[in-house]
Amino acid sequence: MVKVHKCIVGDESACSKAGLAIRDTLDVVGGKWKLVLISMLRDGKMRFRELSRQAEISPRILSKELQEMEMNGLVTRTVCNTKPVTVEYALTPYSETLSEVIIAMHKWGVQHRKRIIERV
Amino acid sequence: MVKVHKCIVGDESACSKAGLAIRDTLDVVGGKWKLVLISMLRDGKMRFRELSRQAEISPRILSKELQEMEMNGLVTRTVCNTKPVTVEYALTPYSETLSEVIIAMHKWGVQHRKRIIERV
DNA sequence: AATACCGGTTACAAAAAGGATACTATATGG
DNA sequence: CCATATAGTATCCTTTTTGTAACCGGTATT
Known part of the structure; x- marks a missing residue:
């Protein structure tokens, strides 16, 4: 039941820009x-x-x-x-x-x- | 389009216990x-x-x-x-x-x- | 004219979230 | 025996959210 978003290696910028960390948090504690x-x-x-x-x-x-x-x-x-x-x-x-x-x-x-x- | 949860006057405790403020925040910025x-x-x-x-x-x-x-x-x-x-x-x-x-x-x-x- | 880009909107579909009601099972008190 | 309280579960249904695809009006390029 582990939930973390895919993040292409070397694509740090796009990932951070798309609010990856925020989405990870929302996956656990959203709703x-x-x-x-x-x-x-x-x-x-x-x-x-x-x-x-x-x-x-x-x-x-x-x-x-x-x-x-x-x-x-x-x-x-x-x-x-x-x-x-x-x-x-x-x-x-x-x-x-x-x-x-x-x-x-x-x-x-x-x-x-x-x-x-x-x-x- | 103002969104704040009802809060019975004098019922502060129940409201705060039910996480009223958190819900207000989620109404604006949730999803x-x-x-x-x-x-x-x-x-x-x-x-x-x-x-x-x-x-x-x-x-x-x-x-x-x-x-x-x-x-x-x-x-x-x-x-x-x-x-x-x-x-x-x-x-x-x-x-x-x-x-x-x-x-x-x-x-x-x-x-x-x-x-x-x-x-x- | 055909194509493509911009910022959307419309119509439709699917999925997720949320809720109402009833019901299980155990146990207490009257 | 009946009512009440505990912690859920089961079933059904409605609402909300999210997504897909097509399309519009405008401008610019080819």
């Missing part, structure tokens, strides 16, 4: 939910239902997203021996390499919202 | 192409065909993406009085507020690719 979920999990581990409710994401999609993120080494899935079985999702250390991205996007979202609202 | 195009335009203005060829993006999609980015104040479109009419697309000053995001994603893409390749 509507992954960055949002990671952002939420930064406050601490959460259970499936909890994530589903707070993000308002359907179980089907949530399940799929979490599996993909697990495969990419971004989250761990832990089954707990509780009365009704619960499952905890938590970020891995590797996911912390994404913090710059998350923080930058969070900051931008906040300032952009201000910009939009202030000029009503 | 397969916008960040790639901005990243390319950071090296200087480009014409329509140039962008289309280098990014390997079809004219239809490119046109749509550029229009959306123009509406969001991220790029400018300038028609030039040349032999066959050419059109230049360039980043706006506002788009520079995205540079942290772009740089972070670029860096992550590069390091992630390394990580993937080194453990073949």
Whole structure:
């Protein structure tokens, strides 16, 4: 399940110009939910239902997203021996390499919202 | 065409937990192409065909993406009085507020690719 | 006239993403 | 026995996104 874009050797310029690195990142963390979920999990581990409710994401999609993120080494899935079985999702250390991205996007979202609202 | 997510007043916690700011950012700059195009335009203005060829993006999609980015104040479109009419697309000053995001994603893409390749 | 380049648009098709609903199975409390 | 809660899965369907191919109007070259 390794995803990296083809890059012709010696064609560095074209590759970098076409935003190869950006596309690699988007392959792992693109889409509507992954960055949002990671952002939420930064406050601490959460259970499936909890994530589903707070993000308002359907179980089907949530399940799929979490599996993909697990495969990419971004989250761990832990089954707990509780009365009704619960499952905890938590970020891995590797996911912390994404913090710059998350923080930058969070900051931008906040300032952009201000910009939009202030000029009503 | 203003896009910001609803946020119930006084419900700050739930909103921030659900990654509201991240979603706002993704609304403007999410999808397969916008960040790639901005990243390319950071090296200087480009014409329509140039962008289309280098990014390997079809004219239809490119046109749509550029229009959306123009509406969001991220790029400018300038028609030039040349032999066959050419059109230049360039980043706006506002788009520079995205540079942290772009740089972070670029860096992550590069390091992630390394990580993937080194453990073949 | 024929060709080719520019910046697109139109019509159509395919694929990916997302969502609604119901349902599995286990277990607790009433 | 019934309701509720847990974590999902299965099925079906709609929406969004992306792509392909052809084409237009204009200009320049051959």
